Amino acid sequence: MGFRKMLVAVDGYEPSLGAFKKAVELARDYQAEVVVLQVEEEVPLLPTEKMMEAVEPPITEEPLELAKAYAQLMNVPVKVVKKTGPVAGAILATAKEENVELILLGDSGRKGFQKLYFGSVAQAVSENADRPVLIIKRGWVDISDLKELAKQIVEKPEAIEIPVYDPRLVYENLKFSGTLFLVLTCLYFFAAIITSKPLKDVAALEIAGLPFGIWCGLILVVSGIFLTRIYLSKQGGES
Numbered sequence: 001m002g003f004r005k006m007l008v009a010v011d012g013y014e015p016s017l018g019a020f021k022k023a024v025e026l027a028r029d030y031q032a033e034v035v036v037l038q039v040e041e042e043v044p045l046l047p048t049e050k051m052m053e054a055v056e057p058p059i060t061e062e063p064l065e066l067a068k069a070y071a072q073l074m075n076v077p078v079k080v081v082k083k084t085g086p087v088a089g090a091i092l093a094t095a096k097e098e099n100v101e102l103i104l105l106g107d108s109g110r111k112g113f114q115k116l117y118f119g120s121v122a123q124a125v126s127e128n129a130d131r132p133v134l135i136i137k138r139g140w141v142d143i144s145d146l147k148e149l150a151k152q153i154v155e156k157p158e159a160i161e162i163p164v165y166d167p168r169l170v171y172e173n174l175k176f177s178g179t180l181f182l183v184l185t186c187l188y189f190f191a192a193i194i195t196s197k198p199l200k201d202v203a204a205l206e207i208a209g210l211p212f213g214i215w216c217g218l219i220l221v222v223s224g225i226f227l228t229r230i231y232l233s234k235q236g237g238e239s
Contacts, residue, residue, distance in 0.1 A: 002030035007100040009037045009091050009121075010067060012058035015106030018141035020067055022134070023104045027076045034078045035098045036067040039090040059143075060150040069153050070146060088124035095131060103133045180227045187223050191216035 008023040010016040020036065027034045060066045064080040071078040079098075083090045095103050105122040126133040195203045195213040203213030 003027075003032050003101045004030070005033045005035065005098065005100045006102045006104060007035045007037060007091070007095050007098060008104040009039065009087070009106075010063040011038065012060045012063040012066075013106075014059060014143060015136070015138045016063070017059055017066075017106070017143050017146050018138065019104045019106035019134075019136040020063075021070075021141050021143055021146060022136050024071060024074050024076050026102075026104075028074060034071065034076060035081060035094065035100060036064060036071075036078055037081045037083065037091060037094050038064050039087045040082070040084045041087060059147055060154075065153060066146065066150050070149055073149070087121050088128070091121070091125050092128055095129065101131060103129055103131065105133065105135050107135050107137050177231060180231055184224055184227055187220050191220045 003026060006023050006027060008016075008020045010020050020034075023034045026032065064082060068078060068080060081094055081098075083094065091103065091105070094100075103125060105125060107120075107122050122133075122135045126135065191213075193199060194216045203211060203216070205212045207215055
């Protein structure tokens with residue numbers, strides 16, 4: 001009898017990732033689906049509690065992204081779920097919602113006072129679950145490939161290019177744009193003068209079937225478009 005659907009809880013630390021890798025291995029053997037659950041606790045730990053709980057930093061801050069990437073490499077179907085609340089309760093509730101046949105958990109390996117103080121998620125789940133629970137001991141599964149993959153998929157922030165103020169470049173841009181504006185202004189006033197009342201007879205002269213005043217307006221529009229393209233081309237080339 002195999003397993004068709006399994007649940008594994010991950011938090012980015014080595015024990016849970018060891019359980020995840022074992023879940024992937026079993027899923028390949030049984031052609032099963034893996035439900036990967038990440039639970040964020042509603043009440044964050046105090047700084048002193050974090051120091052006691054986490055002896056070493058997490059392997060990844062985004063365990064669900066790592067799980068999806070690794071499962072894709074292994075050609076194993078996964079479903080990722082993220083919840084907020086008590087960890088053990090969220091695991092048990094998700095197991096029922098997804099109707100999984102096996103729950104896999106990583107054992108942090110806490111002993112003595114730490115286990116008494118923090119309790120054990122694995123113990124709480126195994127004692128209250130109505131289906132099989134497989135607890136993977138810390139260090140039992142080699143996760144070196146997961147660690148390497150976690151390094152590869154870390155998103156590197158893109159470098160932000162800070163513009164440098166260059167007075168010479170600013171002067172050249174002002175000079176160039178000013179020249180284009182002056183040319184367009186001259187064409188505008190030329191067209192305005194030609195179409196004014198004192199020169200209405202000149203504006204009415206037909207050239208190629210159109211009044212000269214219309215030709216002045218068309219030349220103004222075409223010149224505006226042409227000068228704008230020249231300006232944009234120069235700016236694009238410099239950028």
